[in-house]
Amino acid sequence: MITQVAMALFGSIGFAIFLKMKGKQILLAGIGGAATWLVYLLCQEQIEGYFIPYFIASLFVAVYAEIMARVNRAPATIFLTAAAVPLIPGGSLYYTMAGLVNRDQEQFAQNGENALTMALAIALGFVFIALMTKYYRNNFPKKIINCTNASFFGRESMKNTADNIYETNKITACGQIKSPLQFSHKTYGEAFYTFELGIERRSGYVDEINVMISERLIYETPLQVGDFVEITGQIRTYNETVEGRNKLNVVVFAREIIINEDMVYYENYVYLEGFLCKPPIKRTSPLGRDICDLMIAVNRMYNKSDYIPCIAWGRNANYAETLGVGTKIFIEGRIQSREYKKKFEDGTSEVRKAFEVSILKLEEDADEQWDEEEPFE
Numbered sequence: 001m002i003t004q005v006a007m008a009l010f011g012s013i014g015f016a017i018f019l020k021m022k023g024k025q026i027l028l029a030g031i032g033g034a035a036t037w038l039v040y041l042l043c044q045e046q047i048e049g050y051f052i053p054y055f056i057a058s059l060f061v062a063v064y065a066e067i068m069a070r071v072n073r074a075p076a077t078i079f080l081t082a083a084a085v086p087l088i089p090g091g092s093l094y095y096t097m098a099g100l101v102n103r104d105q106e107q108f109a110q111n112g113e114n115a116l117t118m119a120l121a122i123a124l125g126f127v128f129i130a131l132m133t134k135y136y137r138n139n140f141p142k143k144i145i146n147c148t149n150a151s152f153f154g155r156e157s158m159k160n161t162a163d164n165i166y167e168t169n170k171i172t173a174c175g176q177i178k179s180p181l182q183f184s185h186k187t188y189g190e191a192f193y194t195f196e197l198g199i200e201r202r203s204g205y206v207d208e209i210n211v212m213i214s215e216r217l218i219y220e221t222p223l224q225v226g227d228f229v230e231i232t233g234q235i236r237t238y239n240e241t242v243e244g245r246n247k248l249n250v251v252v253f254a255r256e257i258i259i260n261e262d263m264v265y266y267e268n269y270v271y272l273e274g275f276l277c278k279p280p281i282k283r284t285s286p287l288g289r290d291i292c293d294l295m296i297a298v299n300r301m302y303n304k305s306d307y308i309p310c311i312a313w314g315r316n317a318n319y320a321e322t323l324g325v326g327t328k329i330f331i332e333g334r335i336q337s338r339e340y341k342k343k344f345e346d347g348t349s350e351v352r353k354a355f356e357v358s359i360l361k362l363e364e365d366a367d368e369q370w371d372e373e374e375p376f377e
Contacts, residue, residue: 001041008037008086016082025078028068032083036061040087050114051121057087058125066133080126089118168274169234169298169306171252171335174260174267175199177227178208181218191215194251195223197231200266207268207337209355212236213254221259228265232256235270235298235335235357237306250308250355252335268334270357272308274298275328282321292317294359296331309356316362323364332361 012033016026039060043053061084069076092115099108179196186192193213198206211231213223223229236253239246277297285291294310310331312320323329336358343349 001038004041005034005038009034012082012085015085016078019078019082021078021082025068025072028072029079029082032061032064032068032079033086035064036083037086050117054087054118054121055125058084058122059129061087062126062129066129084122087118087122089115092118168272169300170232170271171235172230172232172267172269173197173199173209173211173252173335174230174265175209175228177223177225177229180225181213181223184212193218197229197252199268201268207335208353209335209337210249210251211254212251213257217254217257221257223257223259228260230258230260230267234300235272235306235308237308248307248309250335270331270333270335272296272298272310272331272333272357273328274305274308274331276323276325277307279325280320280323282317290314290317292320294320296329296357309354310359311356312359312362316359320359320362328365330361330363330365331357331359333357333359 009030013026013030015033016029021029036057040053040057043056047053062080064083065076065080068079092111095111096108096115099105099111175197177195178198181193181195184192184194191214193215195211195213197209197211199209200206231252231254233253233255235250237248237250240249241247274296276294278295281293283291283293290313292312294312296308296310297305298308299305310333334357335355337353337355339351339353341349342352
């Protein structure tokens with residue numbers, strides 16, 4: 001029994017690697033496969049035949065996959081596919097075909113019946129758990145969590161890892177896909193797509209953020225309008241010429257994406273470490289609140305920088321006004337969208353949408369300044 005369970009473990013791990021699962025998901029899939037086969041062996045000792053032991057084992061692996069999906073915020077299918085490998089009636093299928101080729105009717109009939117019985121039991125187990133899961137989702141309200149203003153990382157812990165270039169520009173965004181994927185461009189043979197992600201604030205207002213994603217991340221996980229996803233990545237900016245004028249586009253560049261199948265929650269957290277590249281502009285909002293516009297240059301690989309518009313409020317606005325160009329600052333906040341009316345010289349106007357980082361926490365690094373001889377764009 002121990003040998004069989006060990007082989008089931010390694011078989012599921014190998015299949016998980018083949019399915020391009022990552023990190024601890026590979027081990028969890030292997031443990032699921034070993035546990036599933038152990039359940040089958042224990043049932044087989046007590047119950048004659050194949051149907052009931054296979055049915056119980058398939059129920060177990062389906063429940064295990066659903067649990068792992070929620071713990072790891074990943075699709076249940078990947079855990080189910082890898083962990084169910086030991087249940088595949090490969091031996092019966094082989095001897096069925098061998099009997100057919102050798103014209104051994106007894107061998108063909110017996111093994112064919114066993115293979116069909118096993119396959120039917122597995123299918124019924126999967127369908128039963130799938131129906132129960134669907135019933136639960138339809139009859140119990142989804143848990144909605146809104147943590148769009150939460151600070152998940154202390155500034156000190158983030159600063160200690162700031163030597164990694166990816167840690168100077170980090171965003172975690174959870175929300176609902178609002179638009180179909182649209183082709184954006186292709187770089188070195190790799191295609192990129194964009195879509196709108198809706199992130200609801202505690203006030204009920206929904207920020208509609210542009211997300212850019214590589215085809216590699218969606219090859220095995222197709223995205224659909226209405227899906228709730230968790231995205232980890234960076235804020236990227238690039239200039240685009242529109243009607244003879246330069247337009248700064250702000251997007252969330254996705255490095256990882258997970259589809260949340262059952263839990264609906266909103267998260268919007270941004271951490272930036274960069275340099276003030278333009279003089280702060282302080283103004284007063286229509287409601288009389290002090291606000292300050294900042295432009296932050298955040299370095300990234302290949303000697304490039306992202307120029308990210310930020311906005312500070314209240315005391316942060318008063319503090320930001322005193323900062324000079326070249327000051328290194330640390331920012332925690334959230335990315336937001338807002339509509340504004342652009343007025344032209346001919347008297348016409350147009351409603352446009354702006355994207356910026358709303359600052360919740362702002363600190364200055366007095367020990368480091370930008371080289372004043374280095375130009376800002």
